[in-house]
Structure formats: structure tokens, C-alpha cells
Amino acid sequence: MYLEERAFWVAWSQIPTVGPVLLGRLFTYFGSLAAAWQAEPEALTQVQGLGRQLVEKIVTRRSQLNPEQIYTEHLRHNPNFWTPADPDYPRLLREIPNPPPLLYYQGQLDRQETLGNRPIVGIVGTRHPSEYGQRWTRRISQILAECGFTIVSGMAAGIDTHAHLGCLDADGRTIAVFGTPLNKIYPETNRHLSEKIIQKGLFLSEHPVGTLTRREHFAQRNRIIAGLSQAVLVMEAPERSGALITAKVANEYSRDVFALPGRIDDPNSQGCLRLLKNGAETIINETELLEMLGAIPKLHSTPSPTAATPTTPTTVVPPRASVPDLDPPLQQVWEATAIEPIAFDLIVSQAQLDAASVSSALLQLELIGLVEQLPGMRYRRS
Numbered sequence: 001m002y003l004e005e006r007a008f009w010v011a012w013s014q015i016p017t018v019g020p021v022l023l024g025r026l027f028t029y030f031g032s033l034a035a036a037w038q039a040e041p042e043a044l045t046q047v048q049g050l051g052r053q054l055v056e057k058i059v060t061r062r063s064q065l066n067p068e069q070i071y072t073e074h075l076r077h078n079p080n081f082w083t084p085a086d087p088d089y090p091r092l093l094r095e096i097p098n099p100p101p102l103l104y105y106q107g108q109l110d111r112q113e114t115l116g117n118r119p120i121v122g123i124v125g126t127r128h129p130s131e132y133g134q135r136w137t138r139r140i141s142q143i144l145a146e147c148g149f150t151i152v153s154g155m156a157a158g159i160d161t162h163a164h165l166g167c168l169d170a171d172g173r174t175i176a177v178f179g180t181p182l183n184k185i186y187p188e189t190n191r192h193l194s195e196k197i198i199q200k201g202l203f204l205s206e207h208p209v210g211t212l213t214r215r216e217h218f219a220q221r222n223r224i225i226a227g228l229s230q231a232v233l234v235m236e237a238p239e240r241s242g243a244l245i246t247a248k249v250a251n252e253y254s255r256d257v258f259a260l261p262g263r264i265d266d267p268n269s270q271g272c273l274r275l276l277k278n279g280a281e282t283i284i285n286e287t288e289l290l291e292m293l294g295a296i297p298k299l300h301s302t303p304s305p306t307a308a309t310p311t312t313p314t315t316v317v318p319p320r321a322s323v324p325d326l327d328p329p330l331q332q333v334w335e336a337t338a339i340e341p342i343a344f345d346l347i348v349s350q351a352q353l354d355a356a357s358v359s360s361a362l363l364q365l366e367l368i369g370l371v372e373q374l375p376g377m378r379y380r381r382s
Helices: 005-012 020-030 033-038 052-063 067-077 131-146 159-169 188-200 215-228 242-252 267-277 286-293 328-336 344-351 355-367
Strands: 103-107 120-124 150-153 174-177 202-205 231-234 256-259 371-374 378-381
Touching (some): 005 020, 005 033, 005 067, 120 131, 120 159, 120 242, 131 286, 159 174, 174 215, 202 215, 215 242, 242 267, 344 355, 344 378
Parallel strands (some): 150 174, 174 202, 231 256
Antiparallel strands (some): 371 378
């Protein structure tokens, strides 16, 4: 029986010695996890990080599993999930070094959001905010939502809760990233908030139904918040705070980090002050924040398209000799780009490849200096 690629992402997730980073390496090396599942032990040892001892454990465990049965059973309890091989897997999240192999979702989907065409800002902070932190979190979240930003946070008590609420006050869209399975609301005091979010927003988690709640899961979910976001705002945080983990990971993912300054004698502000000392952008007021996030329209904006104006960018192709020999997928994607910025979804359309393949190719083209990424998930030739 033919099994789709995503079934093997589920099967590989049943092998506890293989985490997100190794799965990504397997996928890259073999081209698919279906091929990796069938690979001989000697071939597996060629993957970085897979020594012979670990390969022996993998092969032993693999022999005990039936991918078809695992996938069928998994779908019964977890019908809605993405894998990095799926075109709707969030574009920005797919690009981080350790994306969740399985990402469960519930709520209202927005394809422009998953493609990276809609700006997303993460807002995080302490679970025990002051009135100052609460007030500014609600205010900034509301303003960003009014300007078309999606707000992502962890639905924890404190700053996370006020970030979601501020967005909802503006009738905006918000994403809650769980550290638990989607059928377990934590903290329970946020059940009413979860009911409001799900009406217009989205729940995400990397944990299937039945996963036990563990403390480390909440720290791990911070990388998802950072990965989904184009910028992360830390509104109030003491020296030892999970929000600082999110900020650290955001820096590693080349996301912009902003921090709200506070009093130097306030323990709740020490984490933010430390971030500012280390180079985070300062949140001085809403206007400057919006300018830095690129939300304010330019005074001399491009005129709206008319009947005489093309509605899609013109692809300008330089001489083929100026480009090194590329593998077919890379060549297709490069030819779909232009000197002028072009949106990701338009590249997907012109390259006639699935979004996952285009995303991977663009990343490789960036690394070899042929393409550069611009804000708003647009690309142009370097």
C-alpha cells in the first residue's frame, strides 16, 4: 500500500532517539522520510549525528513499527496536523534548525499567514506582571492588531494573557502556542480566553493528544513562538524568565527583539533592561515601534495598479552564464525570482513546485548568495 510522506513523519516520531534536528538531517540527506525509513543501516550512518550505536537502536525500533498502522491510529486522535513536508506548514517555522516534526492545529486557518505573507509578532513576558506591564502589553497588542499584525503568544498567565486579550480587543487575529496537547487548556483559568481565541484565531502545539504535561515542554514551545514571529517583544521580565529564552532563541533565528524598558529598581524589569544592554531595540512609544516594524505606509507609496499597469512583477532574467550550474529544483526557483522583489507565493506559482520545495530551494540559494530575502516574505536576486 502506498503511504504518503507525512505518514513517515508520524512513524519516525515514534522513535524517541530521533529529535527534530536529526529528522531534518534525515529528510535532507534522503530527500524524504519514506526513503529514510527504508534505508539500510550503513546508509543511515552517513547522516551527521547518527553513529553506529544510535543507528542500531533506530533499526531495532523501526523493525517493531508498522507505519500504516501508526498513521491510521494517529489520525483517529489527532486529525489536524502538519509536517514540514506539507505545503501549509508555516513557512517561517520550516526555516528554523529544529522545526516541530508534527505541528497540531485547531481553529481558523489563514493561508497567507502560513505562507509568511502576513506579519506576525510574538509578545512574551512574566507570568506575574505589574500594572505597568499589563497596561502596555494590552495597548501595544491592540495597536499592532489594528495595523494588521497577527499576535502570537503562549497563553500563559500574565503577559501572554494580556497580549492575547489586547489583540482580541481590536478584533484581531492571535495564535496561542501550547506547551500541552491542544485538548488540555493550561492554565485552567484561561479556559474562557481560549474560547475567545478559537473563534477567530489558532491553537498550535507539537504534542499529540495523550502527552503528559512536563515542565520542559513549556520551554521548548518558546522556539515555536520565536520561529513563527518576524519580531519578538518582551514586555516585562525578571532576570530568570522563560521570556528571555524566547528572546535568545529569536536572536539565534535572526528575528528582531524589542524590549519594554522599566525602572532599574524593579525586579520585573531586570530581564528587559539586560536585553536592552545586549542590543535589543527599545520600545519607546507606539509610533516608533510601528515604524521599526514597517507598519506605517510610506508617504510616496506605489500607485494602485490600473488597466495599463501589470499586477505582477516582471521577471528579468540575466544571462545564464552569470549563474553557476544548479540542480533542477534550484534552477526552477532561481528562474522564478527577479531583480525586483517578488512574493513567495508568486515564486511557488511560477516555479510550479510545492511550497516546501520552494522554501528549501530559496534557503539554499540564499546560502550561496544568489537570492536575498526581504521583509514580508519577498525575495529578489542578489
